[in-house]
Amino acid sequence: MRKMPVLATALLLRFGPQDDSFVGDLAEEYSGGRSRAWYWRQVLAAIALASRRQIGAHPLRTAMAVATGWATLLLFFTPADRVAGGLAAWLWGWDRQTAYQTGVWWPFAITAWMVSYAGFIVSAAVVARVYRRHAGPMLMAYAASMLVAQVASAVTIEVLSRLWDNRVPVPHTLFYLVSVALPYHWRSGLVLAPATILAAGLLADGRSSLAGRGRLHLP
Amino acid sequence: MADRFLTDFELMVILAVLRARDDAYGVAIAREIEETGGRPVTHAAVYLALDRLTQHGLVTSRLGDPTPERGGRAKKLFSVTPSGLAAIRRTRRAFMALWKGIPELKGTPA
Numbered sequence: 001m002r003k004m005p006v007l008a009t010a011l012l013l014r015f016g017p018q019d020d021s022f023v024g025d026l027a028e029e030y031s032g033g034r035s036r037a038w039y040w041r042q043v044l045a046a047i048a049l050a051s052r053r054q055i056g057a058h059p060l061r062t063a064m065a066v067a068t069g070w071a072t073l074l075l076f077f078t079p080a081d082r083v084a085g086g087l088a089a090w091l092w093g094w095d096r097q098t099a100y101q102t103g104v105w106w107p108f109a110i111t112a113w114m115v116s117y118a119g120f121i122v123s124a125a126v127v128a129r130v131y132r133r134h135a136g137p138m139l140m141a142y143a144a145s146m147l148v149a150q151v152a153s154a155v156t157i158e159v160l161s162r163l164w165d166n167r168v169p170v171p172h173t174l175f176y177l178v179s180v181a182l183p184y185h186w187r188s189g190l191v192l193a194p195a196t197i198l199a200a201g202l203l204a205d206g207r208s209s210l211a212g213r214g215r216l217h218l219p
Numbered sequence: 220m221a222d223r224f225l226t227d228f229e230l231m232v233i234l235a236v237l238r239a240r241d242d243a244y245g246v247a248i249a250r251e252i253e254e255t256g257g258r259p260v261t262h263a264a265v266y267l268a269l270d271r272l273t274q275h276g277l278v279t280s281r282l283g284d285p286t287p288e289r290g291g292r293a294k295k296l297f298s299v300t301p302s303g304l305a306a307i308r309r310t311r312r313a314f315m316a317l318w319k320g321i322p323e324l325k326g327t328p329a
Contacts (some may be wrong), residue, residue, distance in 0.1 A: 004290070021282070022266050024292025025245035029262075031288045046263035053267065 002031050008043045014202050015136035016046040047140070054137035065131045065138035066145045069197075073123040077176045080115045084176075087111040113185065116176045117196055120146070124197040125204035132205065139201035143194035150190050153178040223275055225310040231256050232268040233307060236278060236297050244283065244294040245269075269297060277303035 004027060012023060030039050055062045085108065088094035094107035124139060131138040157178060161167075180189025225233060235251035236243045249265050252258055272278045283294035299307075318324065 017263065017266060019266065019295075020292045021295035022245060022262065024285075024289035024294065025249075025262055027290040027292065028246055028286075028288050042262055045261040046266075049261075049263045049267050 004030055005036055005039055008036075008040050010202070012043045012046060014205070015051065015140060015198075016043065017050040022046070047136075051137040051140040054134060055141050058134070061131070061134065062138065062141045065127055065134075066142050068130055069123045069127045069142040070145070072126045073119050073177070074173055076119040076122055077115075077173045080112075080119070080176045081172045084108060084111040084115045087114070109184070112176060112179060116180050116189070117192075119176060120193055120196045121200040124200035128201040128204040135201060135205045139198055142201075143197040146197055147190065147194045149177065150181040150193055154181040154187060154190065157182065222309070223277070223306055224313060225277075225306055228264070229268050229272060230307065230310055231258065232265055233272060233277065233299060233303055236269075236299055237307075241296075243297045248297070272303065273297075275302075276300060277306050 009023075012026070016022070026039065026042055029042075085094075085096055088107035088111040091111070092107040094104070096108070099105050099108065124142065127138055127142050128135040153174075179185065180193055181187050231252050232248060235248045235256070238251050238255065239247040245262055245265060248269070249260050249262050252260050252265070269278060269280075273280060278297050278299050280295050280297050283296050285291045285293045
């Protein structure tokens, strides 16, 4: 039997419709000669439809899951300034006061980036654990809210920086959220932050519910 | 759900179930819609429609035997219930009634 794309299948089992026959249908089609692109298209459509259905059927649960993710994230970012600064000092002997004079901010930029993604990972893990039985759609909702927030913050900062001559006051807690979507990170956070949430949630949950029932037969 | 009308996609799916007869499972149903109906579909959309039709008692399903080319997973075989047949007829009547008397569509093949 032709080997199914591993990542796509793992995503399907975790985030797709929890239906063994559906997975079997895709396996049969793929074994019959369908392309990898076809398989990925089917998997992504299945995930989108299954999530939309779950989210639409349980709006309160979805709102709670998204709120849980954001609360965890903002809580995590509260001491982030001290952590990122401390880490930069420990690794490269960086000092904030000196940085204001010398303009050397790269050590802090690196550790702040690490703290940002640590926050995304931890908050996704919390959502996956708290909403274990519905982790897939809830993580999708949280990741979607992150994408919206990243786009909104990137646009807002872009507009404000033009209006205010590149001086936009951002509360320190929010800095760790929005910085990854800024030009000096090539706006990579727009893609990487939601992707990190999904991947971290997937890993935190650690198993597919189909696999958990002993029905997973990955070829 | 005696008076339920079918959406255009549900109608395609339920007709494909009837056309596939004893082998009406996801792959065969999607193939019927694509090849006979000429409408590209994703398997997920077909399953979602089938799930909805099942919930409304318009189709039923049973599991077939697992096969190696399916990674050991069973087929889910669907069949249309008497309520489903009634819904098809009701929807067809509604479509036909709306179709009639539109000058722009006169002579258009059904």
